[in-house]
Amino acid sequence: MALREAALRLALERGPENVRVSDIADAAGVSPRTYNNYYSSREQAIIAAVTAEREQRIIAAILSQPESTSISEAVINAIVEQYTDPGEHVSDVMLMVMNNPTLRSSYADSIAPLGRSLAEALSRRVAGMDPLTADVLAASIGAAARVAIEDWLTSVATRTLSTGFVVPAGSLPDRLRTALTALRPALEDAERRARSASAPTPALKGLT
Structure with missing residues (x-):
């Protein structure tokens, strides 16, 4: 620290x-x-x-959402809410990150460590989820978030080079939501299969 x-x-x-x-x-x-x-x-x-403690906040947000919330919505909401849309007011810290190519790259890379912790959160959120499925989904979520972040940072950097000023280029939360929504079918299918596998088997009737 x-x-x-x-x-x-x-x-x-x-x-x-x-x-x-x-x-x-x-x-x-x-x-x-x-x-x-x-x-x-x-x-x-x-x-x-x-990015201090962002991973823990994302995991906590996934696990704290109502049980009625689907796993796809829980994941998307948890990740999106951790990124503030700078809009018209870009903080000094983000200005520094945007203006430095190496920092931009490191910032994009910072989403990757979610992996193992996110997989464990998915398994806790959806009882019965296969560990391998959880690992694959967690890796996919990290990759999607990184793509969204890199796209946003690149857009900001391109506009900065052309104008000489840092110009916010759209909403980072919107980019994250769009990228993560592409994974919604896989998340919902994994949840459906896990719920089905963990459901109790109906008792057989009429046996003599």
């Missing part, structure tokens, strides 16, 4: 290109070797601060 917070603070103060790993380590009171035990680059630490 100290490393990621120091990385973000220094990046905002100096610009990410002017921050060295040794600077972050010094600010956190550890050695560069210790830093490398946690992060492989300055960009990774910066983005870790931007």
